[in-house]
Amino acid sequence: MTSITSVELNYLVFRYLQESGFTHSAFTLGYEAGINKCTIDGSLVPPGALITFVQKGLQYLEMEANLSNNDAEMDEDFSFLQPLDIITKDVNQLRQMVKEKRKNIQKDRNKDRDKDKDKDKVVEREHEGERGRIREKERTEKEKEREKEREKEREKEREKEREKAESNKEREKQPEELAYRDMVLDQEDKDVARHEENGTLAGPEPMDIATTSTLASQDACEIHSSEVTILEGHTSEVCACAWSPTGSLLASGSGDSTARIWTISDGLFKSGGKNSPLNVLVLKHVKGRTNEKSKDVTTLDWNGEGTLLATGSYDGQARIWTTTGDLRTTLSKHKGPIFSLKWNKKGDYLLTGSCDKTAIVWDVKAEEWKQQFEFHTGPTLDVDWRNNVSFATSSTDHMIYVCKIGESRPIKTFAGHQGEVNCVKWDPTGSLLASCSDDITAKIWCMKQDKYVHDLREHSKEIYAIRWSPTGPGTNNPNQQLVLASASFDSTVKLWDVEQGKLLYSLNGHRDPVYSVAFSPNGEYLASGSLDKSMHVWSLKEGKIVKTYTGNGGIFEVCWNKEGDKIAACFANNTLCVLDFRM
Template sequence: GLKFTSCSRSRCQRDAGRTREVAPQHLCHAARGPLPQGCCQGDPGGPATPWSEPTAAPGQHQGLDELDLYHLNLCLHFLKSIQSAGRVGKKNYFLKAVLSMKTEIEVFHCLLGRHQEEFSSLHNCFYRSGDSTARIWNLNENSNSGSTQLVLRHCIREGGHDVPSNKDVTSLDWNSDGTLLATGSYDGFARIWTEDGNLASTLGQHKGPIFALKWNKKGNYILSAGVDKTTIIWDAHTGEAKQQFPFHSAPALDVDWQNNTTFASCSTDMCIHVCRLGCDRPVKTFQGHTNEVNAIKWDPSGMLLASCSDDMTLKIWSMKQDTCVHDLQAHSKEIYTIKWSPTGPGTSNPNSNIMLASASFDSTVRLWDVDRGVCIHTLTKHQEPVYSVAFSPDGKYLASGSFDKCVHIWNTQSGTLVHSYRGTGGIFEVCWNARGDKVGASASDGSSCALPARPASALDIFQKRKRTLYLGN
């Protein structure tokens, strides 16, 4: 069987003439069998490999406060080949590694609401993988026992028995109150899990791999998109399909809810459909992209829809018109993903201007003023394709992850790089916890981690760890 081992180490870092201790962080990695002491990365028995600060090129990253992190090892197999799942089309579907973080308020509010302060350093991390499992880790910085995990095994029925599907888990989403987790798999099934790791429902109607799925805000429906060219709304309580939407002429790649019953979907067919539960045809179809549409996102108010494509353009759509509101052309290669800032009308930050971030294979991230349709910042420190971006809950910072193994944290107002980490594999996904003090990241080598968004001061670390603080040259 699989053995679970973990290690946690601290390092000292030189910064502006001071040597200070860096608090160990939570990281997770896959391996078979027991790991020798000090082994953190790679094949079992291999040398320890840290998450660390990037090496700065001349004139770059100067003055940044960057941490040198070491892995916490847990058993997980994940993405041995980025081409293990083939997308129908001209190129392989690139499976993103996803890590989703929930704070203790989201996880425990409905169960242990009175203990929110007690669990102030507890998060839940979800990881999807290529070994037909998903895993949830409880990461508690104050616990001597380190991280614990739940293994969600994706099985199918064969000969009256449950056997591993041996298919990649491709997508995931928590419901709004953090009590249920939905996963989509390359075996064509969606599944609903309780937060303690029990399988609640198996949803089977797609005829092929599932590429995306999302809960609606109310939590009564799940939306999925598949290679079979269809999208399906599922009743989360009964596990039954409420309606299947067969409107695309090629695999559906992404979906996003506008409200609890209306959603948008995009496809390799270059079209975007807006559909509503109970309607037998799209209520709106947007056309204008000249290549595969990779991602779509409604803005927080639900008034504007953003889309990005392999045609290197980012388009903004409105239900009030058939043509796009803005056709934003600045990237020089495919745009992989987009994210709206949690600012403006309909958010908890209504007095801040809304922005849109786009991540591209041209190694850049761009921040857009959508009202004016202009790019306000081009973030250029990455050296390889950028696969993920995420805004902090207050919208003041943006995290980006790239195949160059780096996680960068940016100031969204100035466009400056304020913090960086280097991992041991290409970064496929980044996200923030609800407090905005941690960034989750997952990498191609099977590692995942919870990184401090802003480095702790030497005094903070001394008070927390109660260890000797060294000052010197």
């Protein structure tokens, strides 16, 4: 490339000064540089020639600075440089500037990408919440349809009773021998029908507790109002309740964005009814007005010492409260509603499962999250500790994972359910894990094998809840048999022999889906709560209902206090009730 001469450069500067109006400077430069003596034809030089050449020179340096080497192609973003930098710095310095600019651009892009991810998560969270509401709406619609079907069945039964009454009148007119023969035939038809309904015509069958004969005597088991205390104060459905493991405190969580701690004393039952003076603490999850749906209290759990209450909310936050109603800690990391939370036995960790598909272990003393477990592909529905450092999680993705603090992958994966896994519970020794699902089965798993140990298939509709009895090894009742209870939308509760994987009893006293079951501390009684507004207490020794209470709304949860002399139930009509249970 031919270099520009000093004469040519002087002429370009001379023209620039003339064109810019610097006439004196141009005259001085022209005289000293002898511009009038040069051979350059001024008519061939376009206006602004110097500026054009300087600009092209800057562009050349800028291009050179953006190239990583002489032969490279620019496959990265082009970085524009300031003219002053190009004039005052060499190429190596300019290249370093370009490199720094690209780093900053990449950082900004990463930030924008993270913002987009957060936006996507927010949208996904909204979609998950919407899907949850749609799922709940679908279930509600299904229940309405089921109720219509049940009403039709009841009408058929009433029609049969009327026909039977008419038939009995006719029989009374017949001779004794014919009447006796009809009675025998009628009883045989009943037996055949019952066997056909149970799907078997021969062989031993599980005991059906609370069939027609025992149901007929339920009126005698109805709990007197003097044995019931109604707790009022919530302004929306009460979906969770739990007794303190050490005292007379009862916690409740509601859709009104509050939890409450009630002090329940024996004196309450002496006055009875709902107007008894109560000592209650209101734990507000939102400032100002309540009933904000994003703050629904969805789950709660006491620590082992009964000194702290943890609550999970629809806003994705877990909160820890003292027994005096003070908010001690707010734990924020989940990006969706919290569906379940549990303290470990030691009380140093809190475990939460969320709609954001993750589970988090929180260090309570440090008031921060210790580890987040992101294995599920659907919302996490339930969590349960195996011991102080390992636990199980279940999800709408049909999977169950056993995780351990400090491990980056699950230490065990259980696959086998064909529907949403609603609940997981470890047995008292932590050796067996029970699960229940919308696929109408409950399963029992152990850590020694991948496939389930038992597949329990006697229910006819979705199974919503399971509980282990406080009996057998590792309990205060080691000489009694370990039993698993399952509650289903088919309106029954079933008790299972976990060693054999067989049905022991079917408790058939409810008319609508059963949402909750709870064993008494001594393992001799079982309480069940249903959407039919009734709570039954079953004697597992006698095989019958010994107490029953009917409220004014569907029951979401039932629980016993540590002494076993009180049972709490929470209702859809914004109330709780506490039953005095003394046999």
